[in-house]
Amino acid sequence: MIQIKGLSKIYKTKKQQVQAVDDVSLTINQGEIFGVIGYSGAGKSTFIRLINRLEEPSNGTISIHNKDITKMSATELRLKRQKIGMIFQHFNLLWSRTVFDNIAFPLEIAGVPKATRAEKVNELIQLVGLAGKENSYPSQLSGGQKQRVGIARALANDPEVLLCDEATSALDPETTDDILDLLVSINKKLQLTIILITHEMHVIQKICHRVAVMENGKVVESGDVLDVFVRPQSKTTKRFVQQLNPLEHDQASLKEFITSREDSEVVKLHFIGNNAKRALITDVIKQFDVEINILQGSIAPTREGAYGTLYIELNGSKDVLASSIQFMREQSVEVEVLQHVE
Template sequence: MVEFLQVEKTFESGGKRVRALDGVTLTVQKGDIFGVIGYSGAGKSTLLRTVNLLERPTAGKVIVDGKDLTALSVRELRSVKKKIGMIFQQFNLLESKTVFDNVAMPLLLSQTPKKAVEERVRELLSFVGLSEKAKSYPDELSGGQKQRVGIARALATNPSILLSDEATSALDPQTTESILQLLRRVNQEYNVTILMITHEMNVIKEICNRVAVMEQGSVVEQGDVLDLFANPQTKTAQGFVRSVMKGDIPPSVYEALEARRGRSRIFQIHFVGERSGQQIISQVAKRFQTEVSVLSGSITELQGVPFGSLIVELGGNEAEIARAHQFIRLQNVSVKEIS
């Protein structure tokens, strides 16, 4: 488990103090794939680097498996860091070393016996699908293969926590998908807690179970990924969700609605389950004397579960619209009116 308790980090830049982290408090539970998302400059990379004290907090505590890293001696900290692996956006491989030697490096630095090193490296290369590349050099590999080497290297010392620093942002969509699937296997088969930072909502959607949204050094929203998609509270979170769901009403439709203002109301419905949204709209049309128009809609998957968004217009008598709205609210979906 990783806990951030009122973590602050300030830098000196051009004679000015820059606050990169401003009282961050959040908890990553054991077994989580926890995503931290935000735009450039939000502070997410700085936050990640406090977990292994590559950046020491100016104030606050970073607690890993019950130990406050800021209070440990150099020797104690070295021991804890062995249980924290890290993968990078630009891979950070040694170009003069083979794939085998790159993966073996953390084990050699910790003076692991030669036979144990060979067994562990062979196991990890098989796990990431690169057994045949053991004697190759990084410049002979594709970007996806380099990142697989990076993941294998990060797992070499059997960490309980894996930090992912924009690990897929330099990769094409197809390769990104394969790397995310590999990280899910790491989480499930090696029981490794993963803390990943990204600016891509598709990454969060694909594998994370919990998420924190950062803005100007602060966490402005956090919770289960499904809850965030269903009901984002901040403009930043709403923007990220829209980048995936594509559920906005086209301007031309809004113009047409203006002519009917006062005779209809517009609602956005978020639902879980492949057919639940359609079923609700169908029932509303049958039960109430309202005109139902679907203005926009999209569906995606969160952790293999269909998640959809519909924007609908309900027209007719105000009392009937109110009854229909109340009915929708009772269907275990998220619904809000759009002005």
């Protein structure tokens, strides 16, 4: 478990000071993939560099497995960093070394014997899907292959935590998905805690268990990915959710579809988990004398299950409309009645 309390980072110059991270407190559970998302300048990259003290915190504490790394001496910290792997946006490989030698580098620094080192490197090459590329140089690899080398190198010393700083930002969408699938596989096989920094909601959606949203150095929202997606609270989170579902929070686009009848209601439905696959609209039409006009909708998968949003217009008598809405609520579907679509 990682416990972060009151973490802050202030950069000072002669003329001003900049609060890059502002009083952040988080608990990250053992074995989970925890995402931190924010726009450029939110403080997320500074935050992840504070976790392994590549940046020194101005205030606060960081405990990994009940050991406060903010109080460690230089010698203690050097040993602890061997158990904190890190992968970077631009790979940071040694261009004069082969794939094998790049992965072996941290083991050399740690003083691991040559035979043991070779066995470990070969194991990692298989794990990340680079068999046959052992003797290739970084210049001979694709972007995805380079990042696989970076991941293998970060795993060389059997870390307790893997930090990923925009690890997929330099990759095309298909390669990004391949790398994310690899991180999920590593997380499952090794039960490794992964902290992932990104500005892409797709990355959070695909692999994270929980997420924190950063803005101006602060965490403005955090929780289970599914809960944050379905019930975004902050303006920043709503903007990120809209990346995945452009129709969400754009109620103005509904106006052209609405009939403006007096005997109608516009309703927004949220389907979560298995309910996203239900034929709810068919059930309502079968049971009630109501006409349903589907306005717009979408469904998206997350690591913890699917969620969907559907906007519908219900036409019928006042009593029937009330009964239909109550029925939908009884089916474990979140129902929001939009009296006026602005």
